[in-house]
Amino acid sequence: MNVEDTRYQRAKERVEEIKGFYIHLTVYIIINPVLFIINWLTSPDNLWFYWPLLGWGIGLVIHMIWVFGFSKVLGTGLEERKIQEIMDKE
Numbered sequence: 001m002n003v004e005d006t007r008y009q010r011a012k013e014r015v016e017e018i019k020g021f022y023i024h025l026t027v028y029i030i031i032n033p034v035l036f037i038i039n040w041l042t043s044p045d046n047l048w049f050y051w052p053l054l055g056w057g058i059g060l061v062i063h064m065i066w067v068f069g070f071s072k073v074l075g076t077g078l079e080e081r082k083i084q085e086i087m088d089k090e
């Protein structure tokens with residue numbers, strides 16, 4: 001396997017990680033309003049929908065940090081920019 005193949009494989013894996021996060025986010029956005037509606041229709045006096053919303057939300061944030069890195073989540077992105085800069089020079 002040459003250098004280009006290795007770079008391609010890493011880029012492909014990275015795209016799969018990002019795609020996985022966005023699928024996770026989409027499912028979260030679709031399912032949680034459904035849980036709210038079910039809660040509202042079946043037991044409006046006992047609100048439980050926020051527990052899965054909170055727990056799943058924490059998992060989603062952890063997934064986001066895992067995929068994009070802590071610096072990207074905070075908006076700096078310095079590490080990624082430097083990696084790209086070094087790769088472009090080579």
